[in-house]
Amino acid sequence: MDAEEILRRYNAGETDFRGANLRSAHLQGADLIGANLRSADLQGANLILAYLSRVNLSAAYLVTTRLCGAILNQANLIGANLSDVDLHGASLQGADLRRANLTLANLLDANLSDADLRSSNLSGACLRGACLRGANLRHEKRIYDPANLRGADLSGADLRGVNLVGADLTxxxxxxxxxxxxxLRGANLNQANLYSSLLKGAILSDANLAEANLRCADLTHGKLERVHLTRADLSGAVVTMAILADARLDKANLQGSNLTAVNFTRADLSRSDLSFATLEEANLCEAYLARTNLTAANLTRANLIRAEMSSANLTGVNFKGTTMPDGEVRSR
Incomplete structure (x- = not known):
């Protein structure tokens, strides 16, 4: 079936094109709204600016297909192979992309708001500037694996409120x-680049952020219980009023970060760099601060009851109003 035939049949009222061979077909700007292209072969086809809302492309083969600026709102792409597809500027609002293969896909500036991306594979994909607001990338419990976003380019992406529970963002x-x-509960963000990212109120409990770059990130009011931040770089970050109870921050770089009123109860901050950090009113009850660098840190009115501070560098620390490990309150 060639491009002319499918358009002729569609315009005549036919919509069922299951399993059609449209490899390398030229369908730029075509109107195929609501068509059934389940299991169709569209490899290398030109669908630039095509109208494909509500189209059924489940299990379709779309490798290297050009879909720049195409309208795929509410499209069914379950299990489709979209490897190396070009979706630059495409609209996929409310599209169903469960278990879709989007490895190396170009989703630059694409609109994926409210899309279902559960168990999809986006490894190596470019989502720079993409909108994923309200999208669901959570794994389907007991059935499929979490969304694979290993090495994905999500710089500048709008991910507000997105469900990324358990996602692999290594x-x-x-x-x-x-x-x-x-x-992002339980997500793997090992060595991820989160420089200057906005994480206000984000849920990162039980997530792995070991060796992640969080320089200048905003984690205000974040929930980071039991988070793994070993060797992570949080220098210059704003983490005010966040919860990091039982977190691992050993050997992390927190130099100059704003940690005002952070809950560090039982957190491991051993050998971390907290020099010049603001820890005013921080709760460090039972925290482990052995060999930690606290040079010139501001610990005004902080709570250090039962904290372990052996061999910590306390040069120039401001302890005014601080409750020390033994319960003594420092006057200066």
Whole structure:
């Protein structure tokens, strides 16, 4: 079936084109709204600016297909192979992309708001500037694996409120991304780049952020219980009023960060660099601060009851109003 035939049959009222061979077909700007292209072969086809809302492309083969600026709102792409597809500027609002293969896909500036991306594979994909607000990337419990976003380029992406529970974001680029109130519980962000990202109110409990770059990130009111931040770089970050109870921050770089009123109860901050950090009114009850660098840190009115501070560098620390490990309150 060639491009002319499918358009002729569609215009005549036919919509069922299951399993059609449209490899390398020229369908730029075509109107195929609501068509059934389940299991169709569209490899290398030109669908630039095509109208494909509500189209059924489940299990379709779309490798290297050009879909720049195409309208795929509410499209069914379950299990489709979209590897190396070009979706630059495409609209996929409310599209169903469960278990879709989007490895190396170009989703630059694409609109994926309210899309279902559960168990999809976005490894190596470019989502720079993409909108994923309200999208669901959470794994389907007991059935499928979490979304694979390893090495994905998500720099500057709008991920506000996105469900990324358990997602694999190892080495992903999330610099300047908006992750406000995003759910990243249990996600793997090992060595991820979150430079200057917005994580206000984000849920990162039990997440792995070992060796992640969080320089200048905003984690205000973040929920980071039991988070793994070993060797992470949080220098210059704003973490005010966040919860980091039972967190691992050993050997982390927190130099100059704003940690005002942070809950560090039982957190491991051993050998971390907290020099010039603001820890005013921080709760460090039972925290482990052995060999920690606290040079010139501001611990005004902080709570250090039962904290372990052996061999810590306390040069120039401001302890005014601080409750020390033995319960003594320092006057200066």
């Amino acid at each position: 080495k992903a680029d999330l610099s300047y991304a908006n992750l406000t109130e995003t759910n």
